[in-house]
Amino acid sequence: MLKRFIPLSLLILTVTACSNPAADYDAQEVVNSANEQWNAAFNDKDLDALTELYASQATLSPGDGNVLNGQQEIAALFQGFFENGLHNHNIATIATYSSAGQVSQLANWSADAEGENGETITFNGVLMTVLQQNEAGEWQVVSHIWNMAE
Template identity: 80%
Template sequence: MKVLKRFLPLGLIVLAVSACSNPAADYDVQEVVNSANEQWNAAFNDNDLDSLVELYASQATLSPGNGKVLNGQQEIAALFQGFFENGLHNHQIDTISTYSSDGQISQLANWSADVEAEDGQTLTFQGVLMTVLQQNDAGDWEVVSHIWNMAE
């Protein structure tokens, strides 16, 4: 549970979406974000580490709210593996706002996730997250930056 509490600011959120291979001007921002959130939540809630990590660019950065920055898919995978081992589940993302420019979308959102405590009670963690999706040369969307915090 220590690993969980230390890194739990899991506003984890959003992800590599192969939603659109059209030129950057031809995408619907809300559709891309909704699809990314659905894919991210599904991979996380299914404990599908491979699918979850593939949503991130190879050199993506992630800060889990502890003042540190993880670099690349390998470090990101290790963090999520710890969450899975500690039973974190039922992750949800509720978008507050989106911001976009040519080939890049940022999302501000609330997040929540549950874990079973040692006494059997369900604890819900929540916070705010920010993700940056970028459209790569193939037209696919991938997470290039992901930051979250956790409410007390």
């Protein structure tokens, strides 16, 4: 079940957020901060903190042709990850791009789970995130897409 659940879940996430971009920001700092917050919330299994990184109108496609709508459905997906023992999530940025109040990153991701025989199974892939500032000046994910290597 875990092996089937992870690939379907780690594919596409799209989020809508309010746009009020500030002119002064360092794209790499924005990406680094977003990655630190996401990894910390996920690795601490802090479902509330993780969910709040997404806009209230977030949509997420787990790669199976379905779309999850809103923070509650997204939270249920991440809760499933936690229940299946996914942990030790890491993001390693490959490239950062910035334009018109948006910051994007191309990165590698990885996460571990315990296999049936107690061995550590590492899942990994490539992700792309697009961040945009909301009206409060906080950076939120507006698009998050990832895949999983086989």
